[in-house]
Amino acid sequence: MQMQTTGMNYPVIVKELSRNRNVFKELLTGITKDQYRWKSEADKWCLLEIICHIYDEERDDFRARTAQVLENPDLPLPSIDPVGWVSGRQYMEQDFDDKLVDFLEEREKSVEWLKSLSNPKWNNAFKHPKFGPMTANMFLSNWLAHDYLHIRQITRTKYEYLKEITHEPLKYAGNW
Secondary structure, eight states, X not given: OOOOOTTTTHHHHHHHHHHHHHHHHHHHTTOXXXXXXXXXXXXXXXXXXXXXXXXXXXXXXXXXXXXHHHHOTTSOOOOOOHHHHHHHTTGXXXXXXXXXXXXXXXXXXXXXXXXXXXXXXTTOEEEETTTEEEEHHHHHHHHHHHHHHHHHHHHHHHHHHHHHHHOOOOGGGOOO
8 A cells, every 4th residue: 555646645745844834933933143053063054054044945946846847847947056045145144033934934835835736736747857857746745855854954953052052961861
């Protein structure tokens, strides 16, 4: 019973995207400036950069690309530059609380849009020259996977920050 028609998990994925809105809200509300600007290493992202990234990805990547493939799979995908956005969109100059609110609003718009779709064509595929067919269902599934990756990243950053500020060994809590 592992075989499923493409898009069968659509309601489950939309429900999880909606739930994750609250997960992000709870993980990132009430964060101090010291904490949201703190980095465990110079090449790692801080919480401010993460919230800016997921905000941009929400609008400019996942929602836009899913819509593009559902509606016009033969047209080129909207271009994205997640790495370049960090400096180009001046992530470190953004207001953390405002970006969190912006992301939460965008996620709400995304969920409303996804719930409003009538008979979406999840098998529609953009034919990428390097990656091959990229279906709307693939974009939707990766949208949720992207959430999980950043929830893990946020949790890891908060764990590392706790180690930094307490100077206590955290082995009693369990193995990370």
